[in-house]
Amino acid sequence: MSDASTKEDVPPMRIPEEQPELAPEGGTRAWLCVVGAFLNIFCRFGFLNAIGVFQTTYQETSLREYTPSEISWIFATQLALMWAPGPIFGRLVDTYGPAPVLYPCSILCVFSLCMTSLADQYYQIFLSQGLGFGIGAGGVFTTSMVCVGQWHVRRRALATGIVTAGSSFGGVIFPIFFNRVMLKVGFYAAVRYTALMIGVLMAASCFLITSRLPRKKWDREAKWFDLTLFKEKQFALFTIGAHFGMWAITVPLAFLPGMALEQGFSSSLALYLISILNASSIFGRIVPSYFADHFGSFNVVTISAGMSGVCILTLWLPFSYQPSHAGLIVFALAYGFFSGAFISLLMPCVAKAGTIETLGRRFGTYQIIMSISNLTGLPITGAILVRQGGADYSGLQVFAGASCLLGSSILVGATYLLGNAKGTRKV
Template structure:
């Protein structure tokens, strides 16, 4: 009998765990799509809550923190947004090593606990510690867990699956302003924060039950770098990260400052806050429809277009209404901006995965997340400082800066898309 025949008759001693990790993801299945549902709920409670930051910015400016300028107050939300990204590398390695539970469970609890503490806070430093640091760290852990686990179940339809999961952030941005405003009118600001914490706690419990990992655990790799400067020698990655930095730098400015601008122009308080819900309604569509086409025509092509349209919408549909007050005009801007910016946010991570080889994927994600954390940390305070320099009620400088930054980012993304297409020999990138 030949050696080959003998090998064919030998019983397989390979462990089921190793065998499972060697095959491609099942492109969903029941467990995969349940994971997407759980991720949707988790991102709804974290990123979705952060998409309603304009409600808190306006409220703090008018009541609790009225003695502080808009830039000072925006540091609370900038810290939250930065912490959505900054701890991603370490959270991701913990998930790879020990599974989602050690990150998802304590971070879910931290989100609820931080909101309860926010409802008791009355000083700037108390709000910053509870809502800025506490909720920011918890939200970052939940967000990272959801994105990592969804990515393990899909390859060909990864952009669509991630888009559906991240759409939870837009849905949260629709629901939270309406819910918060309605409850606040009955029980006050602090009571509304407590009811919000209760709702988030219930939904996060469901998310913890549904989110699951497909891949087996790995050993902790002490050699892995958290931030790798050498990746910027790769032209496509360097251009994409730079373009994403400038676009993300100001992408949250309308969400944060549009309600206060609307109040200055005579909107009722309810309608001013509902502008955030309008933005997030079309943002939800932007996080699902463009990613669906991105799987067909290329994620880089779609994200570049969405970044450019985000900047154009700020300059062409937001800036004019600083000089000519129009309720309908601001609503049209909210609709257009929400769709374009939603597409950009949902496609960032799938594009990072494409902007290099598989061997550097982990380092690439970590490096990109840290750069995005810096972008989010500095963006809102910068736009808030511009607003403060113009007296707190003149928005043209903030609008021009935000639109120009997004347009600059899109032009850099055009270069990234061109060079990646040239490298791969295809226009579908």
């Protein structure tokens, strides 16, 4: 065979297409992104963690003709919209980077608070504080989680824990800040000062949050919500368990100050219980997240959900029958730690609950379910409180505690299945 024929039989070498350079994991930009995301969550979730201040204030002032359940729909809508638009915002960030979502949503949050400072009717407060702030906060939250997740893989639980600690830190600052300012200048001016503080911090975060991945073309065929993912038993059980846990996890944030007022707390100390709870939650979001990278996020989140329920039933429920100032403070400290750990580890667990190929659809599907949990939890507990005369909190306490324990037991099943699938108990 001639040399010429040999050369003709050899297929020509294909030159691989040039791939965009991917920034390395970690480094200065990665941790600056964590700082920016911390500021975002401080402003958004931190403000939402102060819902007890607004629930109590509205019940005593402009919305006193409405029931606690009706008022709680404002905050339930806020919380639900933190999750519901996640599939849309997440795909936009994945495709075009953080700017198209982060900038307009930050402006929307500040604008909505300014409109809240002018509202005195239920529908006005619902539209501004419920819908407007909720949608803006949802975009900021999703952008923060996506970008931090891109920059940190090996230490994702720790990075996410630091970011979500901004929620607890904000939950410490906002009730104290808002109450002090409100006593001096009134409720509506206090809302405007809060909007100013949030606007300044959000402007700083917009310079710090960056994407690790390059921009790409819009994928028209990608799914936003995929029910077939529930065929994966570990993901199905995890989502159901997280639903029951999230159903009740915000109940003390909304109703603890009202209960404290009923038991003779001063108005300032009653509202400061939210700050105490969130101060403890700072440690709950960081310390367990550190151990989750070593012992498994599923293991830690399951224990945290169970202990949250135990705290409600053993440290909060008894004080409905035997009032105790010190007892409520102890409950706030213990519950803040375990509930903070539960919330901070949910998103890292979603990433572990399936394959990398279904990550985007899994996040979107999970966020829709969580939005339903947040939308229904507070109104249900508010309705229980109304049914018991508005002063007996035992019914909502039993509901919240039982829901957390049920969620934890289901998470045990998810942890067991995932451990079998991966061949390890460190999941």
